[in-house]
Amino acid sequence: MNTNIDLHQLVECVGDAIIVADADEKIVLWNPAATRIFGYSEAEALGSTLDLIVPERQRQRHNEGYSHSMQTGTTRYGTSLLKVPAKHQDGSMLSIAFTVGMLFDENHQANGVVAIIRDELLVLLKKGLSKSAFLTLKILSPSNT
Secondary structure, three states: OOOOOOHHHHHHHOOOEEEEEEOOOEEEEEOHHHHHHHOOOHHHHOOOEHHHOOOHHHHHHHHHHHHHHHHHOOOOOOOOOEEEEEEOOOOOEEEEEEEEEEEEOOOOOEEEEEEEEEEHHHHHHHOOOOHHHHHHHHHHOHHHO
16 A cells, blocks of 8 residues: 555544454554453453453354464454444443454564454444443343354
8 A cells, every 4th residue: 555644643543442462362553442342451451362352251262263374364354343242341241343454464474453443332322322221132142242
């Protein structure tokens, strides 16, 4: 890409979280929107694994999928918008929507993942659904069983 855009400024100013994790699932990029959504400062997040924000209940499945993606260089989600629970620093549960992309080194080997993340609960609250009603729907959803 040939551009005069300051990519650092772009990452810093967008309203969605941008998180990059390396092949070992260590967080290497954490923008201000990630701090706003998840509660962790950049200093707290960098070097930590994604377990920081993945709820305990989803960790095994997440870790297996992440490892598979690093081995194969593919993700089964492609450019699909994913909606999953996440964990805030204070322990409360979030509902996030995100897209994920694979990152590759100069030898075309997978070396990380970028996720663009939005707090889905805020969207639903603006539409008038209460947090308790939303969480009840998430618990009853067939995809959460």
